[in-house]
Amino acid sequence: MSSPMATPELDEALSVDVASSENLPWMCIVWDDPVNLMSYVTYVFQTILGYSKRRAIELMMQVHTEGKAVVSSGERDKVEGDVKKLHTAGLWATMQQGG
Template sequence: MSISVAPGPDTQEGTRTGTAESIDTLAAPDIPWNLVIWNDPVNLMSYVSYVFQSYFGYSETKANKLMMEVHKKGRSIVTHGSKEQVERHAVAMHGFGLWATVEKASGTSGNPGRGKGKRG
């Protein structure tokens, strides 16, 4: 007795691979995204610097520089990366009680070299 199996969805899976690759290619221009920390009337400057050091691993000098930018300018881009990475960082900053948002990076704004430290 022999059993024949009709072609099913598993045999057609290979034809869908090109679609997934083209979606990945289209998403690539969306990188990078910025994590913006905003000034607030609640958190102490020393605490904000501590969060930058402990979470991102920034040096005390870099953390203090970013904290002072938040304090004086009202905001600072503290890191950048893929949208998913930056969204995770924003959630973590909310857990520390900081006001953080995610914005798409533009080629003309921000200071080059800032926010190169990434976690994750």
């Protein structure tokens, strides 16, 4: 005698959002350096990245006190562009993928 087999029901509307290294945002990090004045770093954040004076000062102080600050994030191409602009302005900047 055979017993009835149970068949699982699938919810086809169920979607799973899995974080992978491919979909994590990129971050532009500015590092403290012994060369640039704090006023210049603030100016660069305003003119190149478009921050208000208040936000530019906050980020500059984070760089000064903590040694680094994330100043932009997003798609890889955008962040690469920000890093290049900051290098041109003489700041130490790198990029890394979030996570």
